[in-house]
Amino acid sequence: MKVIERATRDELRRMPAVVRSSALAKAAIDLAKRLDAGPADTAAVLLVRELRMAMTDLRERAKDDATNDVEDFLRRVSTPAFDAGH
Helix, strand or coil: CCHHHHHHHHHHHCCCHHHHCCHHHHHHHHHHHHHHCCCCHHHHHHHHHHHHHHHHHHHHHHHHHHHHHHHHHHHHHCCHHHCCCC
16 A cells, blocks of 8 residues: 555545445545556646545535434433423
8 A cells, every 4th residue: 555545545434424435535546546646747646636635525524413413412412301392
């Protein structure tokens, strides 16, 4: 495993499983492998752009998933005495 693929996988590892196992995450790993192969300059520019966009989208999905986890947790531990309806 080369540098870009390793960095991509390390970043994905810190994301929730649902994001990590998505098709977009798999595509990001493929893009990283292709960059590690040392493509021509114009291809490298396009691959870097696509990898950047994919990782940005994955980070956004991970952030949304983490927010949902917190909201789910708070909903489960809330008590009726503290609900807004009382």
